[in-house]
Amino acid sequence: MASLMFSLLWVCNSCGGRLSDNNALLCPACLQAIHPAPPLCPSCGSPVCDRLGKCESPWLAEESSLIRSYAALYLLIEPGYSVLRAWKKRGSPIFDRQILRWDEETRRKLLETQAQAIVPIPQQIKRSWKLGRSPAEVIARWLSKNTALPMRRILRPPSRWLAGQPPRQAQRSVQERMENPLRFKAIESRIGGLTQVILVDDFMTSGRTIKAASQALGKAGIGRVDVFCLGVRPRLRRLEE
Ligand SMILES: [Zn+2]
Ligand SMILES: [Zn+2]
Structure with missing residues (x-):
């Protein structure tokens, strides 16, 4: 039993290949595949x-x-996209350490924004149950720890995320997304004088979720938003227009 568990730990969490280092969850090829954003x-x-x-x-x-x-x-x-998706699905503290790599440049840029707090974009409750955690919140907490800025949960997810079982945002067609914009709500009682925040999400694809969330913050009196995402997808313009 113990040896079976041990051998499971020696498999790359993204590609399933063998690992030579039992402190890692990713093989060297997968670790190298994640591509830094410009x-x-x-x-x-x-x-x-x-x-x-x-x-x-x-x-x-x-x-x-x-x-x-x-x-x-x-x-x-790709191929790094698969590795980051694996992190979203199977994130754990060890996996986090391999993906969430802190550097001074990130700290400098974030502090330069003069934001007062870090605000994660909320996710569907159903997804949180499935994943056991919210990736955006994991990233926000990591940024908070490294910048000493407080993390504040001031956004409420769109009501249809709470009510029904909508398809995941990424699976909706572009037209469908345009016709049904996401309506986040800021929780006024938690704003407490905030005027500038860093808005955090895991993956930015079309940018519509970010935009909807920032509009809700604007309605609640926040005047400046700086966005931080774990990953950004180059837009596929021809598909989206
Ligand atoms: Zn691998
Ligand atoms: Zn541009």
């Missing part, structure tokens, strides 16, 4: 605007006027 466009959050030399979605800046900056640790591109 600086993100301050207007739209895309990782490619900088390379293009201009913003690829300038209209997004206007729609999310509260958002001043975007940052992400990783690019959501």
Whole structure:
């Protein structure tokens, strides 16, 4: 029994390959596959605007006027995307240490925002049950620990997340998402004079969840939002337009 458990620990949590180091949950190939994100466009959050030399979605800046900056640790591109998805599904403190790698540059950038608190985007309760935790909150807590900024849960998930069994945001079609914008609510009694926050999510794909959450914060009197995500997906413009 003990040897069976031991051998299970020696398997990479992402690809299932053998591990040579029992303090790791990922094999060296998977560890190397996660791709660091470049600086993100301050207007739209895309990782490619900088390379293009201009913003690829300038209209997004206007729609999310509260958002001043975007940052992400990783690019959501294969093969690293699978590793990050495995972390979302099977996260644990040891796995967290391999994915959530702190560096001084991140601290500097986050403190430079002058935010007063770190706000995780809430997830569906059903998903939290399934995963046993909320990845966005794990990231927010990690940022809080390393910056000494408090984590504040001031967003309530959209009511239809609480009521029904909606498809996961990522599985909804683009048209469906446009027609049914997510309506987060800020919990007014918990705002307590906050005016600037760092909004945290795990994966940013279309950016619509971030935008909806920041709009709710704006309605509650918050004037500036800086976004931090674990991973950002380069937009597939032709599919989304
Ligand atoms: Zn692996
Ligand atoms: Zn841009």
